[in-house]
Amino acid sequence: MAKKHHLSAVVNGEPVEFLCEARQSLLEVLRDVLHLTGAKEGCNNGNCGACTVLLDGLPVNSCLVLAVEADGCRITTVEGLADATHLHPLQQCFLEDAALQCGVCTPGFLVAAKALLDKNPNPSEQEIRFELANNLCRCTGYDKIVRAVQHAAARLREART
């Protein structure tokens, strides 16, 4: 067995160090080594988006990133969206607007939607659909997800003014 690599990263604001094999994906390390199981494996080849995390602020399919590539990076997972006492407005709006059914795609959608709203605080329906097209949901038909993102965007804009 190959020697493990010693890596460091900032995960959800906290500096962490961990060991991993060269062949392990970032998703595998997040889930199996760091025990952050919020990011899900739906396909393990970049087609479903359930494993979406932010890598230095940009959304990536963590199943397509080798963990060794994340050395020194800032990583945000769904576990890092809420603060100690409050859900992120996206999380709150997903709940209020019934934008999840089984919930397994939800972490990926929340992280991808955060990336969208970070760069575009007032996206159109079409922009939301385009930006979230990398994330598959089989339960909702997307209607309520799109509305929840619009709702959260409005709430975030209000909070800024």
Add this chain to the structure above:
Amino acid sequence: MTASAKPAASSSAPQYKVLGTRPIRHDGTDKVTGRAIYAADLHLPGMAYGRVIRSPHAHARIRSIDFSAALALPGVLAVTSAADMPDLKNKFADLGEGRVNLAHLGANCLAQGKVLYRGHAVAAVAAVSPHVAEEAAKLVRIEYEPLPAVTWVLDAMKPNAPLLHDDVFTESMGQLSDKPSNVSRHIHFEQGDVQRGFAQADVVIEREYRTASVHQGYIEPHACTALWNQDGHVTIWTATQGSFSCRQQVAELLELPVSRVTVVPCEIGGGFGGKIPIYLEPVAVLLSRKCGRPVKLTMTRSDVFEGTGPTPGSFVRVKLGATRDGKLVAGEAWLAYDAGAFPGGMIGPGCMCVFSCYEIPHARVDGYDVCLNKPKTAAYRAPGATQAAFACESVIDELAERLNIDPIEFRLKNAAKEGTRRVDGPVYPRIGLVEVLEAARASEHWNTPLAGPWRGRGVAAGYWFNIGLKSSASASVNADGTVTLVEGSTDIGGTRTSVAMQLAETLGIAAEDVRPQVADTDSVGYTDVTGGSRVTFATGLAAYQVGLDIRRQMAERAALLWECDPALVRFEDGVFRTDGRSITFKELAAKLHATGGPVVGRAAVDPEGPTHGFGAHIVDVEVDPDTGKVTILRYTAVQDAGKAVHPSYVEGQMQGGTVQGIGWALNEEYWFDDRGQMRNASFLDYRMPTALDVPMIETIIVEVPNPDHPYGVRGVGETPIVPPPAALANAIYRATGVRLRELPMSPPRVWAALAAAGKSS
């Protein structure tokens, strides 16, 4: 826009405090923070990781399995194959939704002698890490003798087709064929005099329809962890639609008493019927027994496509006759559905549903259940109904056009209603199809003209039974006036809340004051699968009865406090009253310890289904003549929910089912080569709808209360997948003048049909 159309309010219409509101789901916070534990998220001390080895052939005899190289790899802990399974011969078990041949079920989990489809599980290994298990899997040497394969239902019915089983005979009218056959069952329903019926018809249309296999497509691959403990007790943590069904299947296959198996249902990442059968669970149990550790098995996405149940590919011929004034007089349907590798597919409900929306005095239906070299089919949301509706609703549309009658009017003229006898026998009680069609006709969508070239509007109706079956629940009253509810229905889409709301309504407390928990098989009474759109109806009924039980016990406590006859205590609006005295539910809850101890309500129910769910869909499309791509401009789904307990989640079921139906209609298909190999076993090549492929799905909820439920609930989950393919085919016809009769209506197929009609550019 979402509208809620209600039948004209009458003075007797019940007024609800909780039902019809939209509280935040009880399990929501765990699911938006990543805390909810799905089966693949489970981690146990000392856990080993398994890997299943699957057949590369669509049909082959297994010559030998050699584990020696795999066992020599450091870190490998155990191996297994069908040799470790008990010999079940032709043992049958009732698994809640019908009789199952256990030998076939076992052979689907680990192949016995032959592999019957590419992806068929043959053997498995367990190791210290998933990577070691994967390496070990590659070292297992399996010799196969390939056999000819067949993957299209009509080919598999031919007398010279490759034969899958030598123990499957055709059952028809109680008789068995004398020779083995891929056709396991012939179903025949008939009413009236079909010949006479067609003789009365002024117009008769007969067409043939084909559909490809499609997958349920849940985002969570199957996963489970099993522990065979040193005391012989087995615990399974798994992604299942039915923990008790899973327990029984594993117990029957491994010949264990059910009491020695505990199934702990994890959060489940979608099922749609596909997580009712077991696949990994008995394999993980066998591996755990051998290595003495908990063993986790997970599927890859390709495993899911190639190794778990898709829905049947089908061939359906429908012939309908109508009089000049638009009355259906006769119908005939011939359906062949593939069952996949083992008998027992979805042909039964297909035959029962094909004419289920209409009153047809003279009708005949023949259906065939056909084995072929694809994964064994599993239920998929209204299993069997969508293929049948695609055929029937397309012919209905042609008839309406031929008779120059508006397609909704034509359906209304012939709609099934209370007293209509379905071709398979049952007579409908109070149903809501007429109200659904009237709501569609009155909708803003239907009344907004659609203009422009290559654009068209289609409509279709759909039906699903919605079943009853068994549910158990209990609830304990807390001193702060809240209630903890324990139920056995695994929650795929928010049923904790729709069930809890019915208990809250019954007790006159807030939805938030009920805390629902889904329990394991040791902690709650027997409960059938989460399927058949039954949970909000049947487990909801159990919750209602739990509420009545609690009310009765609480009234006795109030009577004790007031030193009166319990029969004189009334319960209204969350308050117990007797002459001149009253106490709220909350106040009384605080006094339970002083009046005799805890109050625990319980109920076990087995209500009669079906509850009959009808829907109608309207869709506007634009077809690109250069590429054959169909763009959906607008979509409206109308459905009778009986009573929409939580309207947001009813809308969500309608929207989600609709979009699955759109995927089935326009893009999704298992694509096999001539050796029976699926060539598109990934989410890239098996094209499910993305957010960019669909518009908002407008919903109109109709409420025609179900007389067999105290709150009128009918169940809503499955019906919305039924109409979309026919609605889209009808819309494409209006847009192009070309009728498509094969699914999916993918761009190449639409383009080819336009080209054949001289209409493409």
